[in-house]
Amino acid sequence: MVSIDICICTFRRPSLADTLRSIAVLETAGHAVRIVIADNDAAPSAQPLVDELAAELPFPVRYVHAPAANICIARNACLDAADADYVAFIDDDEVVTPGWLVALVSQSERSGASAVLGPVRAIYGDDAPAWMVRGDFHSTLPVFVSGRIRTGYTCNMLIRWSAPFHSLRFDLALGRSGGEDTDFFYRLAALGGAIDYAPDAVVEEPVPAERATMAWLVRRRLRFGQTHGMLMDTSPLRSLPLVAAKISYCCVMTGFTAFSPVLRRRNWLRAVLHMGVARGILGLRQAEHYGLPAAP
Template identity: 55%
Template sequence: MTEAVAQVPPVDSPPAASTSVDICVCTFRRPHLALTLGSIAAIDATGAQIRVLVADNDAVATAASLVEAQRADFPFSLLYLHVPSANISLARNACLEHADADFVAFVDDDELVSPSWLKALLNTARQTQADVVLGPVRAFYEPSVPAWQRVGDFHSTLPVQTGGGIRTGYTCNVLLRCTAEVKSMRFDLGLGQTGGEDTEFFYRLTDAGGHIAFAPEAWVYEPVPASRTGLGWLVRRRFRSGQTYGARLLATGENRPRAVALASAKAALCLGLTLATAWSPIAWRKNLLRGVLHLGVVGGLFGTRQARHYGA
């Protein structure tokens, strides 16, 4: 797995007047949702018809009053959905079921979208005719975050290119064209508390012939909370990502002994590089996390149970 990304130059032309977009935000007990909605309210929506869907995934409708407080001054139609399951896949599926637009966009409830975010996604969708357009997520670090994490930028998100294209994606910054194929798809409920449900969803979409493009100017920004600034959190998240990929290899009929041997060799190489780069506070951590990713692949190939990361 390489880390290069396929980039499409931005196009300055506005979206067609008939373009409609449902912007979906799944939330679980995050007051930051108010700031996320505020940033959406400030986007350049020239020529587009916008509706915003908020799917509250808490057992109690904790976000209802927050959404209602936004409604009076909100420039777009605002729909509140209560999906009391603490399962992010159910919340995402509820958004797809209620979507009634040409495109559906997803952003997280701890992010801020840039004013030109939607315009950049739509322009790339029009230029490429892609089924999915991903945008970059730039992490925002408080000054108190360790220097190795700020300088190494361990939390920003970009798509990964493999075999000359983008094979999977994420829901923290994405635009989906509402084709019949996309409308019929659902996120895996079994991954709704562990994570990886978006990775698996987009793998299925590209397996069916879907095309993913990248809009490098469609920025969203994500503050990094103190709970995620330790190396332990990064290790757990990277291991889970590896498990998701290992499970996919099994599902696609990959030869397990061969895949285990390859992932184990990659893990050993990365862990060796961790020792060789011990002098660099950034390099050794990046090599360690690559090794942990490949160990997670081995775990996924053997069907190890994934830890719960959502809804606790």
């Protein structure tokens, strides 16, 4: 039996209620579970909702006000509040499947991995383009390089909260641009942490209309690539020619697959990813996508 803190960062999202209700019916296999919620709004706007739902939950809940409008402030507040054997992260617009947590812990116990990732299954609305649904462009899975996972994401993950990893924190400089999770996992790996994958640890994430566009996918891939390029330990003169070759190849493949609505877009997004890598290698400033002012 182990203890687990499930951490959720939130910013003005009513969908947090669905997230918490899905956690309420989790299978725990006897593990001790606590929920930590970090509210990243300038005002403690999520507290009334959290207080209301806490009475429905079978697990203790800790609410932390962690202003403002920088996701890393909220993530670090969760880590500062954590005192369990494991820390799990999910997003405030996701719902977990009943076996999610047990699958993550079981995989970590079997493999001894320092961190375990689970899949995020995108749920498309009726108005999503047919090519997007067919290609499933929004689901999140780990990327294997030579059979190993080199980095990860915080929308579905579990980490052993013990030395030396409990000293890790998210980089505040990336709290508006994104890429803070990629950077976090690079540093975890540098400390000797192995990252594993639990395919049965499924969470589901609805895709809102504003994300069901090619423009949103392009911005996302560009940011992914730029974060990766920024973290690459290599000189521009050595790496840029290879990146340029990858961009060229993906552009050619985009032309060759022009007849396919899915493959054409997939190849173009790969080209955009490598364009982002080039931007990161050159040290160009990342655009800010998160934590921007919005009406409550």
